[in-house]
Amino acid sequence: MKNMxxxxxxxxxxxxxxxxxxxxFFKQKNAEAxxxxxxxxxxxxxxxxxxxxxxxVSLADFKTQKGVIVVFTCNHCPFAKAYxxxxxxxxxxYAGLGYPVVAINSNDVTTYEEDSFExxxxxxxxxxxxxxxxxxESQAVAKAFxxxxxxxxxxxxxxxxxxxxxxxxTIDDNAQDASGVTKRYVEDAVNxxxxxxxxxxxxxxxxGCAIRWRDA
Amino acid sequence: MKTLFVxxxxxxxxxxxxxxxxxxVQFGRLQxxxxxxxxxxxxxxxxxxxxxxxxxxxxxxEQINQQYAGQxxxxxxxxxxxxxxxxxxxxxxxxRWQIANPVWLLNExxxxxxxxxxxxxxxxxxxxxxxxxxxxxxxxxxxxxxxxNQLEKELRDFL
Numbered sequence: 080m081k082n083m084x085x086x087x088x089x090x091x092x093x094x095x096x097x098x099x100x101x102x103x104f105f106k107q108k109n110a111e112a113x114x115x116x117x118x119x120x121x122x123x124x125x126x127x128x129x130x131x132x133x134x135x136v137s138l139a140d141f142k143t144q145k146g147v148i149v150v151f152t153c154n155h156c157p158f159a160k161a162y163x164x165x166x167x168x169x170x171x172x173y174a175g176l177g178y179p180v181v182a183i184n185s186n187d188v189t190t191y192e193e194d195s196f197e198x199x200x201x202x203x204x205x206x207x208x209x210x211x212x213x214x215x216e217s218q219a220v221a222k223a224f225x226x227x228x229x230x231x232x233x234x235x236x237x238x239x240x241x242x243x244x245x246x247x248x249t250i251d252d253n254a255q256d257a258s259g260v261t262k263r264y265v266e267d268a269v270n271x272x273x274x275x276x277x278x279x280x281x282x283x284x285x286x287g288c289a290i291r292w293r294d295a
Numbered sequence: 296m297k298t299l300f301v302x303x304x305x306x307x308x309x310x311x312x313x314x315x316x317x318x319x320v321q322f323g324r325l326q327x328x329x330x331x332x333x334x335x336x337x338x339x340x341x342x343x344x345x346x347x348x349x350x351x352x353x354x355x356x357e358q359i360n361q362q363y364a365g366q367x368x369x370x371x372x373x374x375x376x377x378x379x380x381x382x383x384x385x386x387x388x389x390x391r392w393q394i395a396n397p398v399w400l401l402n403e404x405x406x407x408x409x410x411x412x413x414x415x416x417x418x419x420x421x422x423x424x425x426x427x428x429x430x431x432x433x434x435x436x437x438x439x440x441x442x443x444n445q446l447e448k449e450l451r452d453f454l
Contacts, residue, residue, distance in 0.1 A: 157345055157377070190347060227438070228420035249419075252405040255377045259404065285406040286375050288346060289420035289438070 116225010119281045123235055123242040126220045128183065128213035131196070131203040136181070136211045142240040145177030146272060148265065149233040151226040153184045154202050155193035156288035159229045161254050163206060166230070169250070169265060170210045178234070178269050180210040185221035186229070187291040221290055228287030234268050234278070245272060248283030317385050319378060322403045326412060328371070334430035335367040336453040338446070341413075341423045343375040344388040349422040352440045353394065359446060360396050366454065370396045375421055378402040428453045 117123060127137040141147050150166055152159045170180035186194040196214045203212045215221055224233055234246035245268060252262040268278040328337060340356055342349035356370045372394065376385050381400055389398055403409055410419050414436035417423055424441055426449055427434040433453055441449075 157343070161377075227418040249407060252407060254406070255379070255404045262405075264407075283407040284410040284417070284419045286341070286410070286419045286421060289348065289422070291348070 116223070117233070117244045117247070119244050119247060121244045123233075123244060124223055126223070128215055128220060129196075130211040130213050131200045131208070132211070134211075136213055138242060139240065141179070141181075141237065141242075144179060144237055146234060146236045146245070146269075147242065148173060148178055148180045148269065149224070149235060150180060150182045151185060151221060151224070151229055151231040151233075151290065152182050153186045153191070153194045153229045153288070153290075154198050155186070155191045156229045158254050158285075158287045162230050162250055165250055165257060167206070167209065169269075172266075173269050173273075174209070176269070176273050178273065182208070182210055182212045183215050183220060183226075184212065184229075185215035185218050185226065185290050187218070187293045189293070190291040218290075218292060226290060228285075228289055230285075230287060231290075232265055234265065234272070236272055245278050246281055248280075249285030249287075254285065317374070317381065317389055317398045317400050319381060319402055320399045322401065322409045322412075324399070325373065325401060326409075329412065329427065330429070332429050334428065335369055336426065336428040336450065338368070338370045338450065339373060339413075339425045339427070340370070341373050341375055341421050341425075343421060344380075344384050345376070346421055348440045352422055353392065355441060355443045355446055356396055357394065358443055359450065363450070368450065368454070372396050372398045374398060374400045376400060426450065426453060 123138065125138045127135055130136045138147070148169055152162070152166065166180060166182065173179065184194055184199055188195045192198070196216075199212055199214060202208075226233075230250065232246070232248060232250055233244055235242040236245045246265065248264055250263075250265045251257075251260040252264070253259040262280075264280055264283050267280065271278050325339075328339070338356065338359065340349075340352070342353065344350070353372070356372065359368070360370045374385055378400060385398075385400055388394075406419060410417050414423075414425055414434075416436050417438055420438055422440050424437045424446075425434065426436075431453065435449055435452075
């Protein structure tokens with residue numbers, strides 16, 4: 080025990096010796112991580128990902144649509160599960176109005192086996208997904224967007240094949256209970272966009288499962 | 296009958312392990328802690344029973360709790376589990392892992408209304424940890440799991 084304490088003490092000194100430089104570096108890194116990704120108004124770079132139906136889907140495939148409701152989601156997360164039916168309802172309501180849903184799973188599957196491509200296929204089939212469910216295996220799309228959690232929604236507006244971000248955030252104000260929802264952020268945003276009005280609430284936050292990044 | 300059995304088991308377990316009870320709270324309770332002029336350093340961790348990286352990190356907070364028991368340091372574990380899962384998931388989890396730190400289940404589903412009050416830098420992903428000492432006007436926030444050495448190093452800045 081004493082020896083362990085001593086070892087621990089040495090380790091502690093070593094850690095402290097790294098000192099300010101390490102702290103500064105770390106804080107810097109942290110700040111960068113949180114500021115990365117698209118902000119409202121940004122133009123979205125094209126992407127191409129494989130879908131559960133075997134096809135490859137790219138952002139350019141939606142150039143005839145008015146926009147896209149991009150939902151970063153996954154299989155395992157209880158928040159994503161709680162919102163699954165509501166995401167299906169969004170697609171049902173808005174695909175016909177030119178704002179289809181595109182779901183993207185960016186999770187590291189070595190941490191969450193439940194989020195593997197095979198399991199994505201099963202989930203999409205079981206729940207009869209009406210929208211593409213894409214696998215962002217390299218995590219490049221989530222990083223480009225700045226998605227941090229599931230579910231994390233980005234509403235894009237298409238103007239002459241240029242997609243810009245109009246809303247970033249959560250679907251509504253009650254993950255736990257769909258019947259207790261009072262603010263429907265995504266619906267409000269798409270309703271405004273589809274009638275040519277600007278989005279009023281453009282960003283919201285919500286508790287969600289952190290997207291698990293692969294070890295570098 | 297099944298519920299009665301579960302409750303009985305939980306009750307017996309709670310005696311045996313002296314496990315903490317989990318308080319169901321709303322944001323006002325947390326806000327009070329975030330704003331009170333105290334010279335205690337609080338480590339507030341946001342986690343959930345189903346969140347793997349959160350669960351892996353929990354022993355770090357238990358260790359801090361033990362090692363800093365004599366100092367003005369308090370750990371608070373704020374669960375983001377759904378309130379409906381209190382009896383079926385949260386209480387059994389806390390008992391099973393014999394968590395000594397106080398645990399709150401924050402039943403405040405309108406997340407956007409309070410996340411920024413915890414930290415402007417928090418996107419909402421868990422695990423997340425806030426260290427604060429209001430008397431010293433000092434705060435630091437992490438949207439990532441922490442290891443013991445890292446947490447202790449940060450904590451020392453507050454003491």
